[in-house]
Amino acid sequence: xxxxxxxxxVSKPTVSKVMNGQPGVAAATRERVERVIAERGxxxxxxxxxxxxxxxxxxNLVVKEIDNAYFSEIIRGVEETLERAGLSMVLTATHDEAxxxxxxxxxxxxxxxxxxxxxxxxxxxxxxxxxxxxGVPVALVDDRGESPPDVxxxxxxxxxxxxxxxxxxxxxxxxxxxxxxxxxxKSTRERAAGYRTxxxxxxxxxxxxxxxxxxxxxxxxxxxxxxxxRLPDPPTAIFTGNDLQAMGVYRALxxxxxxxxxxxxxxxxxxxxxxxxxxxxxxxxRQPVREMGALATRMLLRVIAGEKLESARVELATSLIVRESxxxxxx
Amino acid sequence: xxxxxxxxxVSKPTVSKVMNGQPGVAAATRERVERVIAERGxxxxxxxxxxxxxxxxxxNLVVKEIDNAYFSEIIRGVEETLERAGLSMVLTATHDEAxxxxxxxxxxxxxxxxxxxxxxxxxxxxxxxxxxxxGVPVALVDDRGESPPDVxxxxxxxxxxxxxxxxxxxxxxxxxxxxxxxxxxKSTRERAAGYRTxxxxxxxxxxxxxxxxxxxxxxxxxxxxxxxxRLPDPPTAIFTGNDLQAMGVYRALxxxxxxxxxxxxxxxxxxxxxxxxxxxxxxxxRQPVREMGALATRMLLRVIAGEKLESARVELATSLIVRESxxxxxx
Numbered sequence: 001x002x003x004x005x006x007x008x009x010v011s012k013p014t015v016s017k018v019m020n021g022q023p024g025v026a027a028a029t030r031e032r033v034e035r036v037i038a039e040r041g042x043x044x045x046x047x048x049x050x051x052x053x054x055x056x057x058x059x060n061l062v063v064k065e066i067d068n069a070y071f072s073e074i075i076r077g078v079e080e081t082l083e084r085a086g087l088s089m090v091l092t093a094t095h096d097e098a099x100x101x102x103x104x105x106x107x108x109x110x111x112x113x114x115x116x117x118x119x120x121x122x123x124x125x126x127x128x129x130x131x132x133x134x135g136v137p138v139a140l141v142d143d144r145g146e147s148p149p150d151v152x153x154x155x156x157x158x159x160x161x162x163x164x165x166x167x168x169x170x171x172x173x174x175x176x177x178x179x180x181x182x183x184x185x186k187s188t189r190e191r192a193a194g195y196r197t198x199x200x201x202x203x204x205x206x207x208x209x210x211x212x213x214x215x216x217x218x219x220x221x222x223x224x225x226x227x228x229x230r231l232p233d234p235p236t237a238i239f240t241g242n243d244l245q246a247m248g249v250y251r252a253l254x255x256x257x258x259x260x261x262x263x264x265x266x267x268x269x270x271x272x273x274x275x276x277x278x279x280x281x282x283x284x285x286r287q288p289v290r291e292m293g294a295l296a297t298r299m300l301l302r303v304i305a306g307e308k309l310e311s312a313r314v315e316l317a318t319s320l321i322v323r324e325s326x327x328x329x330x331x
Numbered sequence: 332x333x334x335x336x337x338x339x340x341v342s343k344p345t346v347s348k349v350m351n352g353q354p355g356v357a358a359a360t361r362e363r364v365e366r367v368i369a370e371r372g373x374x375x376x377x378x379x380x381x382x383x384x385x386x387x388x389x390x391n392l393v394v395k396e397i398d399n400a401y402f403s404e405i406i407r408g409v410e411e412t413l414e415r416a417g418l419s420m421v422l423t424a425t426h427d428e429a430x431x432x433x434x435x436x437x438x439x440x441x442x443x444x445x446x447x448x449x450x451x452x453x454x455x456x457x458x459x460x461x462x463x464x465x466g467v468p469v470a471l472v473d474d475r476g477e478s479p480p481d482v483x484x485x486x487x488x489x490x491x492x493x494x495x496x497x498x499x500x501x502x503x504x505x506x507x508x509x510x511x512x513x514x515x516x517k518s519t520r521e522r523a524a525g526y527r528t529x530x531x532x533x534x535x536x537x538x539x540x541x542x543x544x545x546x547x548x549x550x551x552x553x554x555x556x557x558x559x560x561r562l563p564d565p566p567t568a569i570f571t572g573n574d575l576q577a578m579g580v581y582r583a584l585x586x587x588x589x590x591x592x593x594x595x596x597x598x599x600x601x602x603x604x605x606x607x608x609x610x611x612x613x614x615x616x617r618q619p620v621r622e623m624g625a626l627a628t629r630m631l632l633r634v635i636a637g638e639k640l641e642s643a644r645v646e647l648a649t650s651l652i653v654r655e656s657x658x659x660x661x662x
Contacts, residue, residue, distance in 0.1 A: 057442040066407040076397040111388040254610040279585040
């Protein structure tokens, strides 16, 4: 209100009158105020709410889980960006459960919000349309690949990341490189495509036996590695879909009396904070998860402010971080 | 309101009348509504506020950091408990910075909240009194030992945990047991006291050289272990103040060509989710961090509902989880 009044060069009561459609404002003044309101991206409805009850002052962040370093990094990036903008972060974990989605939506509608950021929005999230109907601006992080193209969305260059990880292992001399993969998200499929493409460009035919799908958890890395080690011709290197799976690979190697990188090289994906703390420190593809959360937040704030985004879809670059877990194969 | 109406089998206007003490409701009906209200833990004050202005519908959680598994677990416990109560969680990270505390307080005062949960409230947090002046109910997790005794607070039995870790190592035959300690919080001091007491009860005089203070980060575990390994008579076992430090111990051992538990036994503290995923899987003292967050939330909700707590200070039990990183010393 004060901001609009200042920008339009009028008093706050005048802004209030214009917003509420009350008489007693000269046509030119009314037009000026309306223009400022339009430029700042306020719509009458939310402005009216702001007048009566105070802007929500908060943005909702919806993640699947909280106690997972990938989501923690995003949460941190979002919180820091909102904090600088003077906004609070309302955080909700859905555990991919439809009823939690519904209850979240009910709370948002009841108590209001300035916007919502959804991370890896899952199949239950048919609510995008409903949020828009309620006038809630939305931004996405790591879209699973099913949302409308005009919704602001931040991801990473997953294909390039998968390619770089595989190319690194090839350059060390590995020829039998396995990949442990994650759920069938867009990002996962792209990582696997990068892996296969790098193999093919090196003249190696990808083998279905060396690709192990599963969940983004350590248990998948553990189970898949046990199976890989039992192959007649086991891989000398394993590229995992995320860092947690790599912890599971370490465990399976340990149980088999093997070590990375002496016996098997391991490359992860994400570069979450724990990756550099592992022994051996994990070679991994860094995706700037925190920055992805921060950028999605900045895009959302611009949409809330009524600005037009140059591009609704942004991918941040991945980069290979070489540490201790990758080395040439035994001769 | 709708819930109370449904449970009492009356209309919403009737509930409203009862809540506001208006006439026109039969005594039996009034009694039924009041009973439902009492059973559901609503008190007239908050109900009245809810009627007039819309309850905030949210509770503020203030932590130091977000991307740290200790805080993630607490955040998760708080979020799950609030979600079940139909409330949203507003999450703020302070990074122990005074200006972030101030800005948080300003946002809380401007936008309102139903209550606040502070984790490890630090020296900047002179705001407890101010929160109370604004009528904001507060609960604490892991109080650093400086807050008024009537503020609801949840901790863990840290002394017992330190004692159990040390006793475990003694029972394996270790006599030279080092402790890597954390910042001078109440919880840390209690863990160290448990360590020293267990040594003394076994007839061993605690040696200042074997106690290494530092931060609750992997780097402290790493640096302290390097120093311990350089002692003329190095320890055969190391008890760390938290699990992150234990990761640093692993690294220092790895760099020195040593292994846990073959060369040095390691026991951590917290049992954060990653502890069981490490290789070797970490023997550690479990403190139920998530439950601590959940309990602090339940206590806060009772205070908000106007209930009286039997005890403002609660400590949840710690327990020793023996995994792979502890074994008898080399003969």
